[in-house]
Amino acid sequence: MTMEKITAIKGIKDILPQDTPIWHRVELTARKIFECFGFCEIRVPIMEKTALFQRSIGETTDIVEKEMYTFRDRDDELLTLRPEATASVIRAYIEHNLSASDPVTKLFTFGPMFRRERPQKGRFRQFHQIDVELFGDDKPQSDAEVIFMLMHFLTSAGLNELSLEINSLGCKACRPLFSSAVVDYLKDVDQSLCPDCQRRIKTNPLRVFDCKVESCSSIIAGAPQILNYLCAECEDHFSAVKSCLDDLNLTYSVNPKMVRGLDYYTKTAFEVKSGALGAQNSLAGGGRYDGLVSFLGGPDVPGIGFGIGMERLIACLPPTDKNPYRTDLYIAALGLRAQKIAFGLTQKLRHTGICAAMDYADKSLKSQMKRADRLNSAYTLIFGDKEIEENRAELRNMSTKNQQSLPLDHLLEAVTNILKER
RNA sequence: GUGGGUGUAGCUCAGUUGGUUAGAGUGCCGGGUUGUGGCCCCGGAGGCCGAGGGUUCAAAUCCCUUCACUCACCCCA
Secondary structure (H helix, E strand, O other): OOOOOOOOOOOOOOOOOOOHHHHHHHHHHHHHHHHHOOOEEOOOOOEEEHHHHHHHHOOOOHHHHHHOEEEEOOOOOEEEEOOOOHHHHHHHHHHOOHHHHOOOEEEEEEEEEEOOOOOEOOEOOEEEEEEEEEEOOOOHHHHHHHHHHHHHHHHHOOOOOEEEEEEEOOOOOOHHHHHHHHHHHHHHHHHHOOHHHHHHHHHOHHHHHHOOOHHHHHHHHOOOOHHHOOOHHHHHHHHHHHHHHHHOOOOOEEOOOOOOOOOOOEEEEEEEEEOOOOOOOEEEEEEEOOOHHHHOOOOOOOEEEEEEEHHHHHHHOOOOOOOOOOEEEEEEEOOHHHHHHHHHHHHHHHHOOOOEEEOOOOOOHHHHHHHHHHOOEEEEEEEOHHHHHOOEEEEEEOOOOOEEEEEHHHHHHHHHHHHHHO
């Protein structure tokens, strides 16, 4: 009987050792930059009560309607694996009264998100986001600050050829006027739209704007534009955001057709795309959500934030060719006596923070040298019976090929001194 | 949920009109005089040819079914 091989779940990937150093580097870059802008890390759970996402993301969105991993706990409570981070961060913000200790709260978090979509390039069922949220400031400067930080981070992470698009989605005063104007317009041209768009008129009319079917785009070109329907407050806010971005020398384009898939966005919305990605070319996206905190039962506090797709970001980075790990010293011991000494030495060096390595199999010097090379070892320490008799060991610099003798009875000190000098 | 593409060694892929024991490159292990890595040379291990069924004297190759992966739609990070 052959055992069936158990594989990972569809759309859920392992991050292998050769890739984890890139993830660390990106996360470290994010951490440094965000902290520099005054953001603090928060860690929120990957599961929440289902109602949290239903209320925040919106009952009729695709995410809530058909993409969430929802299940009943043993006590029958409905739980969901988070499809995004904003809802959890807001929940925690409200639950712990973070607004009480500081009127402006700046938070970031990292972690896996879950959406049950059909996987493709740049889209997975478990994917990772870097998420940033700023609460308590409704000024356009905070919009610009957050966007500036996002772009600064992406370029620092090593990305180029990015395009930044911004738009304003209006607020609860002006967006409904725009929505009904769009619906009226679309009703007249209903028959000429693609089937998907005809469906969207009923479900989520604003989504017609990013339909890729050519016949639809030409029809939509003549549709009402949100920017013409903004109320005075939204209008002022949007132009102030643009002027701040100009002051910061950020290049962006205004895309009046950009709508976002989560219901909670208001006013400023933005998205960063990369040409290096394929169909799923959106690297990061976010926007303002001024009514959301109070809608979820918290104080009436404005908010703005964004999410960055880690897998997509890393896909844009140049691939790592060789072993990203390094070793300070490989110890090639020949024979049982030498190996016994080498074992203790290896552990002691590691104890002092030196990355030392050795093999416990009794291998030839040649094969041990090969392994030292493969481990990217800076030095190799070589000794066998002959050296033990003479109370010495050979230290080889792997790049210069220089070798020097060290006293065997003071190996730890001698090796440590040389390695620390580097 | 709907389409298209692809499944052969750890990885990247050849495999002719069906025809001996299924190959290459790379990686791994060993060797190239006795104890020195990268380059080069030689050798070795490693495959139920995704799975199941059918046609045939004969199937990696043809047919059917199924599964997996992948790209795209949809949607989004």
